[in-house]
Amino acid sequence: MYCPTCLNDSLQINKSGIINIIINSKKLDNGRFLFNLVDQTEEQVFETFEDKAEDFFKWYSKFQNPSKIQRIQIISSNFNCTSGCPFKANMKKSVLGVLLPEEEVKEVILTLGEKYNLEVELLDDEDNTI
Numbered sequence: 833m834y835c836p837t838c839l840n841d842s843l844q845i846n847k848s849g850i851i852n853i854i855i856n857s858k859k860l861d862n863g864r865f866l867f868n869l870v871d872q873t874e875e876q877v878f879e880t881f882e883d884k885a886e887d888f889f890k891w892y893s894k895f896q897n898p899s900k901i902q903r904i905q906i907i908s909s910n911f912n913c914t915s916g917c918p919f920k921a922n923m924k925k926s927v928l929g930v931l932l933p934e935e936e937v938k939e940v941i942l943t944l945g946e947k948y949n950l951e952v953e954l955l956d957d958e959d960n961t962i
């Protein structure tokens with residue numbers, strides 16, 4: 833992953849931190865979750881993500897005329913550069929392909945879309961960062 837400061841491929845996710853889920857630019861109040869790779873396996877982090885994603889779909893399915901789900905951002909600001917670059921505290925990057933496998937995340941979203949009767953048409957977004 834590329835560091836925004838030194839532009840080397842030296843960015844890695846911290847051992848622990850917070851992940852935010854933003855869908856169609858909407859954020860559920862409790863849509864964030866903690867991860868801690870010292871105590872958790874990546875599968876456990878993924879399971880937590882699945883639970884949170886389901887909470888979002890439950891909530892979103894109660895909207896009147898919900899627009900189709902097109903944009904998903906699963907982001908964290910808990911990264912570090914192995915060269916020790918300082919970052920702005922508000923730097924956020926996608927954890928897809930870093931901590932959560934992108935294809936499996938998409939599958940979860942599609943499955944939840946069917947379960948909650950919501951249309952899902954994911955855009956092929958740059959890298960889903962904000």
Ligand SMILES: [Zn+2]
Pocket residue numbers: 835836837838839840842913914915916917
């Ligand atoms: Zn750097």
